[in-house]
Amino acid sequence: MLKKLLIVINKTNQKYSFTNTECSKDSILIQAYSSSTLPSVNLTSGQHDEGCDIPDCSGPEYYAEHHMTISGDNNTFTFWFDDYKLQYYYSQTGSYGDAQVIPGDATPSGLTKKVIFIMEDNTLLISDIV
Numbered sequence: 001m002l003k004k005l006l007i008v009i010n011k012t013n014q015k016y017s018f019t020n021t022e023c024s025k026d027s028i029l030i031q032a033y034s035s036s037t038l039p040s041v042n043l044t045s046g047q048h049d050e051g052c053d054i055p056d057c058s059g060p061e062y063y064a065e066h067h068m069t070i071s072g073d074n075n076t077f078t079f080w081f082d083d084y085k086l087q088y089y090y091s092q093t094g095s096y097g098d099a100q101v102i103p104g105d106a107t108p109s110g111l112t113k114k115v116i117f118i119m120e121d122n123t124l125l126i127s128d129i130v
Contacts, residue, residue, distance in 0.1 A: 002053065003053070003054040003081055003108075003112060003114060004046070004050060004051030004052060004053060004054070004112070004113045004114065005044050005046075005051055005052045005053075005054050005068070005113075005114050005115075005116060006043065006044060006045075006051040006052075006113045006114065006115065006129055007041060007042065007043060007044065007114075007115040007116075007129065008028075008030050008042045008044055008070070008115070008116050008117075008118065009039050009040065009041055009042070009115060009116070009117045009118070010030050010031065010032060010033060010039060010040040010042065010118045011033060011039045011040075011117060011118060011119055011120050012032060012033065012072075012118055012119075012120055012122075013032045013033060013036075014032055014072045014073060014074060014075070015029065015030065015031060015032050015072060015073075016029075016030040016070045016071060016072040016118065017029055017030065017069075017070070017071055017072075018030050018042075018044065018068070018069070018070050019068065019069045019071075020052055020053075020055070020068045020069075021055065021064070021065050021066060021067055021068070021069070022053065022055050022065070022066060023046070023047055023052065023053070025046070025047040026044065026046055026047065026052040026068075028042060028043075028044060029042075030042045030070065030118070036120075039117075051113055051114075052068070054068065054079075054080065054081050054088075054114065055067055055068065055080045055081065056080070056081050056082075056083035057080040057081070057082060057083075057089075057096070058082050058083050058084035058085070059084075059096070060096040060097060063080075063095075063096035066080060067079060067080040068080065070116075070118060070124075075092065075122050076092065076094065077090050077091070077092055077118070077124055078090065078091050078094055079091075079102060079116070079124060081108070086108040087101050087102075087108065088101065088102040088104075088106060088108075088126050089101060089102060090102050090124050092122070102116075102124050102125065102126045103123075103125055103126075104117075104125045104126040104127045105126075105127045105128060106126040106127055106128050107128055112128050112129075113128070113129040114126055114127065114128060114129065115127050115128075115129050
């Protein structure tokens with residue numbers, strides 16, 4: 001099941017860096033918003049200009065090599081798709097064990113392109129791109 005992250009929307013005034021443990025070529029800088037009413041839209045084209053593959057991770061033994069990271073000066077998120085539970089998860093401590101489901105409108109099945117939102121309240125939101 002291929003899940004591609006195509007866009008990161010930053011609704012904060014903080015810059016972030018984006019990395020993927022599965023592919024160093026996916027790394028990008030995520031810009032801060034221009035104003036509180038104009039979020040920053042950042043394309044994650046990936047190594048083949050088709051988006052970044054969201055890593056599958058179904059246990060702590062896979063976590064170190066199978067997640068994405070969005071890190072800033074004041075906040076860091078790691079996230080992945082749990083291919084056993086069929087949910088998207090994120091952690092703010094860099095640990096698989098305290099992860100929570102990423103809320104939003106994202107289907108876990110089929111080839112789908114996703115957008116991740118970095119919200120003002122220091123949470124993530126995920127949605128399909130239709």
